Amino acid sequence: xxxxxxxxxxxxxxxxxxxxxxxxxxxxxxxxxxxxxxxxxxxxxxxxxxxxxxxxxxxxxxxxxxxxxxxxxxxxxxxxxxxxxxxxxxxxxxxxxxxxxxxxxxxxxxxxxxxxxxxxxxxxxxxxxxxxxxxxxxxxxxxxxxxxxxxxxxxxxxxxxxxxxxxxxxxxxxxxxxxxxxxxxxxxxxxxxxxxxxxxxxxxxxxxxxxxxxxxxxxxxxxxxxxxxxxxxxxxxxxxxxxxxxxxxxxxxxxxxxxxxxxxxxxxxxxxxxxx
Amino acid sequence: xxxxxxxxxxxxxxxxxxxxxxxxxxxxxxxxxxxxxxxxxxxxxxxxxxxxxxxxxxxxxxxxxxxxxxxxxxxxxxxxxxxxxxxxxxxxxxxxxxxxxxxxxxxxxxxxxxxxxxxxxxxxxxxxxxxxxxxxxxxxxxxxxxxxxxxxxxxxxxxxxxxxxxxxxxxxxxxxxxxxxxxxxxxxxxxxxxxxxxxxxxxxxxxxxxxxxxxxxxxxxxxxxxxxxxxxxxxxxxxxxxxxxxxxxxxxxxxxxxxxxxxxxxxxxxxxxxxxxxxxxxxxxxxxxxxxxxxxxxxxxxxxxxxxxxxxxxxxxxxxxxxxxxxxxxxxxx
Ligand SMILES: Nc1ncnc2c1ncn2[C@@H]1O[C@H](COP(=O)(O)OP(=O)(O)OP(=O)(O)O)[C@@H](O)[C@H]1O
Ligand SMILES: [Mg+2]
Numbered sequence: 149x150x151x152x153x154x155x156x157x158x159x160x161x162x163x164x165x166x167x168x169x170x171x172x173x174x175x176x177x178x179x180x181x182x183x184x185x186x187x188x189x190x191x192x193x194x195x196x197x198x199x200x201x202x203x204x205x206x207x208x209x210x211x212x213x214x215x216x217x218x219x220x221x222x223x224x225x226x227x228x229x230x231x232x233x234x235x236x237x238x239x240x241x242x243x244x245x246x247x248x249x250x251x252x253x254x255x256x257x258x259x260x261x262x263x264x265x266x267x268x269x270x271x272x273x274x275x276x277x278x279x280x281x282x283x284x285x286x287x288x289x290x291x292x293x294x295x296x297x298x299x300x301x302x303x304x305x306x307x308x309x310x311x312x313x314x315x316x317x318x319x320x321x322x323x324x325x326x327x328x329x330x331x332x333x334x335x336x337x338x339x340x341x342x343x344x345x346x347x348x349x350x351x352x353x354x355x356x357x358x359x360x361x362x363x364x365x366x367x368x369x370x371x372x373x374x375x376x377x378x379x380x381x382x383x384x385x386x387x388x389x390x391x392x393x394x395x396x397x398x399x400x401x402x403x404x405x406x407x408x409x410x411x412x413x414x415x416x417x418x419x420x421x422x423x424x
Numbered sequence: 425x426x427x428x429x430x431x432x433x434x435x436x437x438x439x440x441x442x443x444x445x446x447x448x449x450x451x452x453x454x455x456x457x458x459x460x461x462x463x464x465x466x467x468x469x470x471x472x473x474x475x476x477x478x479x480x481x482x483x484x485x486x487x488x489x490x491x492x493x494x495x496x497x498x499x500x501x502x503x504x505x506x507x508x509x510x511x512x513x514x515x516x517x518x519x520x521x522x523x524x525x526x527x528x529x530x531x532x533x534x535x536x537x538x539x540x541x542x543x544x545x546x547x548x549x550x551x552x553x554x555x556x557x558x559x560x561x562x563x564x565x566x567x568x569x570x571x572x573x574x575x576x577x578x579x580x581x582x583x584x585x586x587x588x589x590x591x592x593x594x595x596x597x598x599x600x601x602x603x604x605x606x607x608x609x610x611x612x613x614x615x616x617x618x619x620x621x622x623x624x625x626x627x628x629x630x631x632x633x634x635x636x637x638x639x640x641x642x643x644x645x646x647x648x649x650x651x652x653x654x655x656x657x658x659x660x661x662x663x664x665x666x667x668x669x670x671x672x673x674x675x676x677x678x679x680x681x682x683x684x685x686x687x688x689x690x691x692x693x694x695x696x697x698x699x700x701x702x703x704x705x706x707x708x709x710x711x712x713x714x715x716x717x718x719x720x721x722x723x724x725x726x727x728x729x730x731x732x733x734x735x736x737x738x739x740x741x742x743x744x745x746x747x748x749x750x751x752x753x754x755x756x757x758x
Contacts, residue, residue, distance in 0.1 A: 317509035320476050323496045324503045325523035325570070335522075339513045 176400075183207070183393035190389040206394035214377055216398055223373035224402075225288050226363070227356035230295035234303045234352060237296075239345070242307035243337065247316060257308065260301040268298075268361050279366055288371045291363060295356045303352055310344025311337075346413045350406070357403050374399035425487050426577035426610035427452040428473060433482035435468055442468050444634040445482070450578075450612065452487075455604055458614045459621040459657070460631035466614045469631070470580050473612060475499050486577060497526075502571040503580040506587070508563045510555040516542070516566050517551045523574040541573040544603070561592050572603065578610035585620070597624060618660060622646075630654050652753035655680045661710055663747070664721045676748035676756055683710065685745040686723040688731065694740035697721070699733050713739060 181197070182190050189200040210216065245253050275294070276285075284290030314337065322336040338345070360375040367376055378399050381392040428450040435443040442465045450456050458466040471477040473484060475496035484492050491499050502523070510519050517538055524534045542548045545565040555563055564584065571579050584600070585593045601624050604611045615621055621628050622642045630637045630645065630653070637657075638650040649655035655663050663680040671679045687694075688711065697715035709725050723739055725731060748756040 315507065315509065317505050317507050318511060320496070321503070321505060321509040321511070321570075322522070323476070324474060324501065325574070326497045326526040327522075328497060328526075331526060336511060340511075 179393045180397050182390055183397045185390050185393075187388055187390045190393070206390045207398070210381075210391055210394050210398065214380060214395075216377065219372055219374045219377040219399075220402065222288060222291075222367075222371055223357055223375075223399075226291040226295055226371070226373055227353050229288070229292040230299065230356050231349060231352045233292065234296045234300050235345075235349060238300060238303040238307050238348075241304050242311050243333070245304075245308050246311035246314075247319060257305065260304060264301050272365060276365065284366075286367045286369065286371045290366060291371055291373070294362045294366060295359055298359065298362065299352050299355055302355070303348055306348045306351070307341075307344065310341055310348070313344075314340050343413065346410070350410050350413070354403055354407065358400075425452055427487055428578060428610065428612070429483075429485040429488075430473070431483040431485070433469075433472060433484060434480045435465075435472055435477065436480045442634050443472065446636050448629065448636065448639060450610060453608045453610055454626045455601070455611045455613065455624060456627050456629060457621045457625035458612065458629045458631055459616060459618065460637075461657075462616060464631045465634045466616070466631055467582055470503075470582055470612060470614050474501055474503055474580050500577045501580055502574050502576040502578075504567045504571050504582070504584045506583045508555075508567040508587075510563060510566055510570075512555055515552050515554055516547060516558070516569075519555065519566055520569045520573050523570065527574070537573050538569075541569045544572075545569050560587055561596070564588060564596060568600070568603070572607065572609075576609065578612060579604070581611065581613040583615055584613075586615075586617075600624070618658065622658075628658075630657060632657075648755065649680075649747060650755050652678060652680075652749050655747055655749070655755075661722045661724075666718055666721075668717070670718055671748075674746060674748055677751040678749040678753070680747040680749065681721075681741040682745065683722040683724040685742040686721065687740040687742070688723050688725045689738045689740065690735075692738055692740075694738040695721070696736060696738055699731060699735050699737060702731060702733055711737075713737060715739065 183206055184202050184204065185200050186203055186205070189196060245257065279285045279290055284293070318340070319332060319336060322332045327335065357373075358375070360379070363373050363375045364379055367373070369376075378392065378395045381388055381395050428448075430446050430448040433443060433446045434441065446469060458469060460466055468477065472479055475491070475494060479492060482492075483490060486499060486501075511522065514522065520538045520541055521534050524537060529537075538551075539548070542551055545568060547562070547565055547569060550558060550562060550566075555566065558566065564587075567584070581600075585596050588596060597620060600613075613620075613624060625642055627639060627641055628645055629639050632653050638645060638654045640648075645654055645658045649658060649663075652665065656665065659682055661683050663682050664686070665678055665680050667678050671677060695715045695718055697713040697718075699711050700714050700720065701712040703710040707726075709731065711723050711725060711731055713721050713723060715721055721739060731737065750756055
């Protein structure tokens with residue numbers, strides 16, 4: 149039976165939903181606003197919301213003091229590279245676990261996830277030493293490896309859950325129709341799992357882009373991605389809120405734009421199992 | 425061509441022996457039906473023939489060639505799944521054409537064949553639709569179209585009609601039979617519906633707990649069940665099975681009489697009993713009669729015979745149609 153929905157109720161719920169949405173978005177909005185303030189305005193109490201002296205000088209200073217393009221380039225290469233490698237490993241792994249499971253498949257999944265249960269800082273020293281001895285500190289390849297390994301368990305888990313939604317019958321039908329494994333993967337499995345694959349890819353890019361623990365600890369300048377670039381503005385010289393905000397805005401801008409354009413795919417993928 | 429031979433095929437999942445040594449000879453062009461109770465291994469045996477499951481031991485041959493280790497894609501069989509298993513992202517045309525594309529057939533020829541299959545199955549108006557926009561019966565036809573267009577050595581069907589309503593099931597049953605005769609392609613068909621088995625099959629395989637109980641034509645199974653299981657399984661209502669002294673009089677451990685082979689009368693010869701339940705179906709009436717020393721017997725009478733519950737009746741089995749079984753349940757020669 150359909151519920152009766154009155155106009156007033158709808159209005160209240162709509163307003164409440166917008167309010168919650170606004171609260172969630174507020175930190176990002178505040179950061180963007182602060183990036184256009186002078187350092188003095190950024191500190192003032194009570195803070196001013198819109199009526200302050202708007203300036204773009206923070207962006208100019210940030211550009212002058214550090215090489216945004218280099219860091220952005222590093223972010224793109226490390227986030228993109230680690231994601232692609234992770235997907236190349238995870239897709240076959242997840243197929244195998246979803247469609248040809250053994251008695252130990254569940255255990256392996258849990259075991260993979262268990263590596264994420266240990267705090268990263270617990271293995272910082274050994275990894276740092278290994279990286280130092282192999283000359284991987286402050287290299288893009290070093291960051292790609294650590295980001296890829298860090299996200300791999302989550303990528304495999306996500307793909308596994310999407311793949312499990314695909315009825316095995318359909319893959320068997322393809323096999324009966326004479327499709328080889330490659331063709332079955334290419335023409336039947338991939339198109340059916342596309343929303344899931346796309347959203348896993350996007351989420352992994354976002355996670356890798358914002359990863360700060362390993363990137364801050366294993367890179368300093370040459371390979372440093374945008375996270376290091378932001379961190380350099382909360383340094384010993386004291387806090388510069390406005391410049392920190394400007395740097396952060398610059399750092400998240402690419403991922404925000406990417407997220408905006410792919411939101412339809414992202415939502416479709418994340419709710420893939422729910423609406424069949 | 426499409427003869428299929430199973431030689432002592434076994435299949436275990438872990439420690440469970442699901443198929444316990446099946447040997448079977450399926451002739452080219454015949455329609456063979458697997459029946460049996462739920463969980464007896466019908467689907468498993470079909471999937472072994474398809475190659476979707478690996479045999480634990482034994483051999484499977486198609487047209488004399490050993491295919492035991494040949495992957496499903498290379499066996500040249502096609503399968504219609506109970507769930508239809510259509511490709512959801514492809515149109516009806518794409519679904520039917522998929523197998524031909526995999527075989528690398530030129531586009532013009534594919535179109536011609538797809539349209540031919542579609543017109544046989546009345547699917548022409550729906551060729552550009554996606555499976556989700558079709559009714560259950562239409563999806564079923566697409567699944568069949570996908571199977572026939574490839575001109576396989578044999579069709580494998582796993583309860584293809586069980587998701588359809590009763591009327592459509594009868595119609596599709598006839599269409600499938602007609603199509604199979606027309607194409608003269610071997611068909612192996614799994615069902616747990618006796619009526620489907622009896623009406624469609626050239627030969628029936630009765631399976632029970634992973635074993636083949638009997639393999640024969642529908643009439644053979646009806647007239648000469650090899651054992652108690654087949655006797656009880658084939659025929660509706662079930663054959664009456666009588667043990668104890670009564671069977672002893674016939675020199676058997678158990679005797680069986682079908683309800684349609686018992687004459688009901690108000691007096692005269694025969695077993696005397698009281699009618700417990702009477703089911704009036706219009707054309708037929710089934711009565712359940714409690715006979716002292718013998719048990720409850722089912723008998724079929726014509727609809728008009730006004731027999732009421734509580735009435736005393738005489739039951740006379742047709743002496744020539746009494747089945748005799750030994751202590752192990754095997755049929756004794758007449
Ligand atoms: N992959 C599997 N792993 C373990 N056991 C299985 C597997 N597939 C089937 N079985 C078991 O094998 C037995 C036979 O199954 P099968 O599906 O062949 O039965 P069926 O005769 O087709 O029954 P139904 O009429 O209900 O479809 C069942 O007991 C089932 O639990
Ligand atoms: Mg089955």
